[in-house]
Amino acid sequence: MRAGLKCGAKIRGKDKTCVQAAGFRTTHVGEGRCYFHGGATPIVKHGRYSTITHPGIRAALDAQNDELEDVMDLRPEVKLLRATITHFANDYEAMTSMLRAWNADPGCPRPAWVPDLHEVSRLAEKTARIADTVHRIQTEGSISLDSYRRLMNAMGEAVARQVNKMTCLGDEDKARLTQAIEDDWLSMAAK
Secondary structure (H helix, E strand, C coil): CCCCCECCCECCCCCCECCCECCCCCCCCCCCCCHHHCCCCCCCCCCCCCCCCCHHHHHHHHHHCCCCCCCCCCHHHHHHHHHHHHHHHHHHHHHHHHHHHHHHCCCCCCCCCCCCHHHHHHHHHHHHHHHHHHHHHHHCCCCCHHHHHHHHHHHHHHHHHHHHHCCCCCHHHHHHHHHHHHHHHHHHHHC
């Protein structure tokens, strides 16, 4: 560890900083925050469900292999619920067999959890509700944020073309007017 490096995180409610060694009790000793101030928290690189570590669900999500960047797109939630249902269905028989064996012979290992078919129906119902929401969004004429931005840009370009056709304005006036229109459109898009 490099001598003299400290965590340096501000201590809540005081005008002091943490004096633990940088990276104390973490995998990056000598650098960054200590364990007590978030240094051991894994950093999620990207992806809506990148923090899921359960091997079965992780494998099912990875098999679907497409990340969507539109936060209003609910298809990843539908995929997650379907992956969870598939995982549950695959584990159901194994857990049920273990439960039967344990009930028959208490000396057998106890199952980690007892399957509940009502949970599958609840997940399936939740999946159907989200899929219905996606369908309603798509059919009721709403547009994506990307489509909205493209429309705003196209409208701005159309206005700029019309301004450039005006013969009574000088080049500087046309440029100022075009810039003012562009600024107005951008301010509308930001709201």
